[in-house]
Amino acid sequence: MATTLTWLGHGCWLLHSGQHAILIDPFLDDSPAAPVKSDQVEADYLLISHGHADHVSDAAKIAKRTGATVISNFEICQWLAGQGVEHALAHNLGGGSDHPWGRVKLTLAFHSSSLPDGAYGGNPCGFLLTLSEGKTIYFACDTGLFYDMKLIGAAGIDLAVLPIGDLFTMGPDDSIEAIELLHPKRVVPSHYDTWPPIAQDAAAWAARVKAETSAEPIVIKPGEKIAL
Secondary structure (H helix, E strand, O other), rough: OOOOEEEEOOOOEEEOOEEEEEEEEEOOOOOOOOOOOHHOOOOOOOOOOOOOOOOOOHHHHHHHHHOEEEEEHHHHHHHHOOOOOOEEEEEEEOOOEEEEOOOEEEEEOOOEEEEOOOOOOOOOOEEEEOEEEEEEEEEOOOOOOOHHHHHOOOOOOOEEEEOOOOOOOOOOHHHHHHHHHHHHOOEEEEOOOOOOOOOOOHHHHHHHHHHHHHOOOOOOOOOOOEOO
């Protein structure tokens, strides 16, 4: 079975690898960009990058309905356990774990992280996934530009998912710098156009990627998918 990555709007992505479904940063019910609601998605694993409501708000309901294992930092896993989530595997930055579909490692992310009720959300993170089929995907998640992306790129990245919305994350200019540090084969934009303050011209961004980097840009709409 081919591995696919579907954009569910904002920073939410659904990866199908073999028989496994991995959902990243579920924000569906209150997202104006989401093509589906939280009761319409299945997941074996949930990856939560940080505690902001636009990344964690649907995590508990999906995890409890599907029995999915949550992978996040210690503080978010503890917070979700308090909401009745039974399966959570807490990590910290730089740590990783092996699963039937491959390996996940928590990477640095320069952002903030407070949970919807104001509780401390721990350190925000990105995710470096090495799939069993050999493909490597980097989800930068919500972050500014940082030079250690060069070290992350040393893993050899097949696909990088980078925010371009600006205001709350890096924007198009810094994303080009990030691509130069990461050297991914392909790159797809994320965390933009959900609301007017983070609206971006993705076609113009893709043209810059082609002209200024060696990566292949891929622009998709919410609900569309990429084959790896």
